[in-house]
Structure formats: structure tokens, C-alpha cells
Amino acid sequence: MSIGASLRTDPKRELWFVWYSTVAFYSLYSVVFFVLTRTQPPGRPWLTPEQTVGWFADRHWGLLVGFALIFVLGGFSATSIALITYSIRRMSVSRAYAYSYLILYAIAAIPGFLFICVAMTVGAMRPERDPTLMHWLYDFGFLSFSGTMGVFLVGSLIWMAAILLDKNGVFPRWFGYLNLCNALTEVVIAPSWIFQRGVLAWNGVIAWWIDVAVFGMYTVVFIYLLRSLIQRDDLGTGPVPALPPGAAPRAHPLAKVLAG
Amino acid sequence: MTAIEDVSTEAGVDVVGHVPGEGDMWFFVVFESLVFTSYFCVYLYYRAQHEHAFLKAQSALNLPLGIVETILLLTSSWAIARCVQEVRAARYRSAQRFVLATVGLGVAFLGCKLAEWVRLIGEGHTFTSSEFMQHFFFLTGMHAIHLLIGFVVLGVILYQLAPQRRSHQTIETCSTYWHTVDLFWVLIFALLYIVR
Amino acid sequence: METSAKKRLLVAWVVVVAITVIYLWIDRSADDRRVLVGSVAVTVAAIGLALVKFRIILREFMDVRHAPRALCVLTDLLVVVIAVALLSAYFVGRAVT
Secondary structure, three states, rough: OOOOHHHOOOOOOOHHHHHHHHHHHHHHHHHHHHHHOOOOOOOOOOOHHHHHHHHHHHHHHHHHHHHHHHHHHHHHHHHHHHHHHHHHHHOOOOOHHHHHHHHHHHHHHHHHHHHEEEEEHHHOOOOOOHHHHHHHHHHHHHHHHHOOOHHHHHHHHHHHHHHHHHHOOOOOHHHHHHHHHHHHHHHHHHHHOOOOOOOOOOOOHHHHHHHHHHHHHHHHHHHHHHHHHHHHHHOOOOOOOOOOOOOOOOOHHHHHHHOO | OOOOOOOOOOOOOOOOOOOOOOOOHHHHHHHHHHHHHHHHHHHHHHHHHHHHHHHHHHHOOOOOHHHHHHHHHHHHHHHHHHHHHHHOOOOOHHHHHHHHHHHHHHHHHHHHHHHHHHHHOOOOOOOOHHHHHHHHHHHHHHHHHHHHHHHHHHHHHHOOOOOOOOOHHHHHHHHHHHHHHHHHHHHHHHHHOOOO | OOOHHHHHHHHHHHHHHHHHHHHHHHHHHHHHHHHHOOOOOHHHOOOOHHHHHHHHHHHHHOOOOOHHHHHHHHHHHHHHHHHHHHHHHHHHHEEEE
């Protein structure tokens, strides 16, 4: 069977495309933020203006290239939001939950994701800029990234409520409770607006390291659970069937083709 | 992880091999305990590094008030456990009284906490005044948020006690959540008020 | 059978409250005339007693006593992990000073 024919006969192809895009996006995100731009773990909040000039200089090309990639491909961040919204629509709860989640996360992506990219690129673009302005860009970038978690917090709570009220068994209930744990870590980051040093600063052991550990686990879990949903989904509106015990997950059409 | 179906509703029978509430809620208990433990470890590590400064700031705390707060929450745990016993015995009116008692004890705790915060802030001990106070307000603040969520959960129990619902599993699950408020406080109290 | 379950719960409450009140005594004996003094013994005792209460709440109030073995083991493991983590953080912090 040709790839084209395989793709046409699989009714879940769009969902799988979105899921693989989500995985690709999160991989890109990790590489850009942690490796290319080195903006995560975040820079120290207590740097002086002159030190921030040095910080930008150390990362000059990484910032420009890394965030250029984000500006081009960052639109793929929509895939995870869309897939989660789909999962909520698949539940037995009112569509209002899905739409609220979609709107909240779409809005939150602007301050919580794009602002830091813009601010750091602006800083890297003209290294000869006044150190006070560089300091401003540095603060603006990190604070907008970390400090705007409130919107994500509400989004997590909406997903949690939907999961716990759902009668279609889209997600296991423990994942609903994990949403609560994740939502609470978004409260923990709030004091970063006040502290320039210590465990609650934007780079602090509690506000960043522990938070990211919890968020990282949460992200891996929901990507896995979305995959499980797509495998089980009958694309209907009733309870999502369970995978029969011992059954292999349905092979993706591309996999079948690549296997020859 | 699926919960074992509620096996027994016989009056007063202790059901052996019965998971209290949903197994999923126990996932939350374990996970959130570990998250709080990580916060406690950070506090203890930095405390050991700056013992003198921490001791000085800690002396502003009122231990008898801390003891009262702890006893209020321990009693609230007792009350919600009694509620579950009454639900198993199908005595729903009595169960309702115990839930309301739990709410009352939770409100009393919150009142004490607020009074304590106001007093400390009035004396100049704020979130930013010292490293100890940063941890104090952070841990008690996070705990207070869990407590507030607990009131919503107690509301779910009250809702469930209505004749047309009465899901034993939901009631037990909610009570398991409430107990975590007490569990975390027991550790927070020891670490903030007693540890030297 | 019902009364014994109620009684047992009340006894558990008395025990945890008593442990809480013991803290008052520990606190009084730990300080040097109202000045707080650092003490490893007090810290370890405080954490130890807190975990004893933690386990009593789990087993008696949260009914883990009657739960399947897996949950009993899991919650006991949790207590051990918390104990090890807290004491390690404290002693490592002291060693690094």
C-alpha cells in the first residue's frame, strides 16, 4: 500500500500529525532554550547592568539564531494547545471548558513564551546599547517568562475540572490531580516578582528548579496520555474505549510503509 | 490506576483490603507530599547554613498559637474520619454534622493563621524581612492555599450527602484530600516552630 | 464493632494531640532562658515526632490500616523517604557550612 493510500485510509491521521508536531515542538523548545540560547536555567536576577551586557555578549549568536528558529517555527506551539483542547472536547463536559482552555493558553503564549524571545533578541541585536536598557530587557524577558504563570494556572485548573467531571474516561483521574499539583507550582513562581535573590527568585531552587522538575514530569505525562487517547479514540462522542489488554497499539500508517 | 469498587457499606464494619476513596487520590497524596518534602529540604538546608539568623527570626513565632493550630487541624482530621465512619453506617445526618464540624475547625485554623500573619507583619516580620520569614510565609501560604481548596472539597462532600447521590467513594476520596491538609501541617509546624 | 472503631479513632486523636503537646516541653527545654539555641537533638526529635504523627494520621484517620498491603507499603515507604530526605538536607547543610 502506498503512503498516500495508507494516509487516506487512516481516519486518525490528522491527530497523529498534530501529536508528532507537538513532540517536535517541545524538542525544539528544549534545544533552543537550554542549549542554543542558554536562557534556561535563567540568568541571575542580581546582575548589574554591566554584567547583563556581558551576559548578552556570551550568548550573542545563540540568542539570535535560537530565537530566529522560534519566530519561524514557534507557531507549532499551537499543536499542543489544540490537541489538549480536542481532548477536552472529547470529554462529556460542556464545550465551554475546551474553549476557555484554548483561549487562555493562546493568550498566555504571548507574554509567557514570545516576550522573552523578543526581548532577548532585541538585546542581542545591538550589543553596544546602553547597559541600563540591556538590564531592562533582561528583567523584562525573564519576568514575563516566569511571572505571568497566573494564566497557565487557571488553564490547568480548567483542564483538571474537565477531567474530574468527565464521564468518557478520556484521561485517568490521577492526571486530573496532577493538574492540580502543576497548577500549584504556578503559584510558587509568583514571588519571583519580589525576590532578586534566594530560593524564590526567578532562578531560585524552589521557584525554578523544583517547579521545572514538576512541570517537566507533567509535560512528559500529558504527551504520553495524549498518545494513549489517540490510540484508543473511536472519534465518537461516548466513552473512549480502553485498549484491550495485551493488544499492540495500532501501527501508524507511516510505520507500516517504512517497514516495507 | 483505577479505584477498587466500594466493597462494603455495612454498618460499622471495618473493611479490610479496601482502598479508602479512589486510588488516584492516593497518587496525589504521595506526589504532593514529595513536592512539599522538596520545599522542606530546601528550607532545612539553608537553615543549617544560616542557623543564627534563622534562630533569631524564629523567636518571633508564637509556639502556643502553633500548638492550637495543630490541634485544630488534628481534630478536623478526626471529624472527617468520623464522617466517613457515619457514611459507612448509613447515618447521613450525623455525617453531615461531622463535615460541618470539619469546616468550622478549618475556618478556626484559617482565622488563627491570618491573625498570626497580621501580628508578625505588624511587628515588621514580613515575607522579605529575613530568609526564615521568606520560608515561613511561603510554606504557610502554600499550605493555606491547600486549605482553601479543602473547603471546596468539603463542599463536594456536603453535596454528595444529598439522598439522590451518596457516592461513598467520592466522599472517601474527598476526605483523603482533607487529611493531606493535616498531614502537611504536621510537618510544617515541626519544621518552622520546633526545629532548632 | 462500631463503638470500637469510634474508640480507636478517639485514642488515635489523643495520642497525636499528646505528641503535639510534648513539643511545648521540648521547646521550653531547648531554649536558654527565652533565647533560641540551635540543637541537632531537638531538630531530629522534632522531625521524628512529626513523622510519627504523620504515620498515625495515615494509618488511623485515613484508614490505611485496612487498605490493601500495597498501599500500606507505599505509605510506609513515603514516611521513610521523607525522613531520609529531611535529615539528609539538614545534615548536608550543616556539613557544607
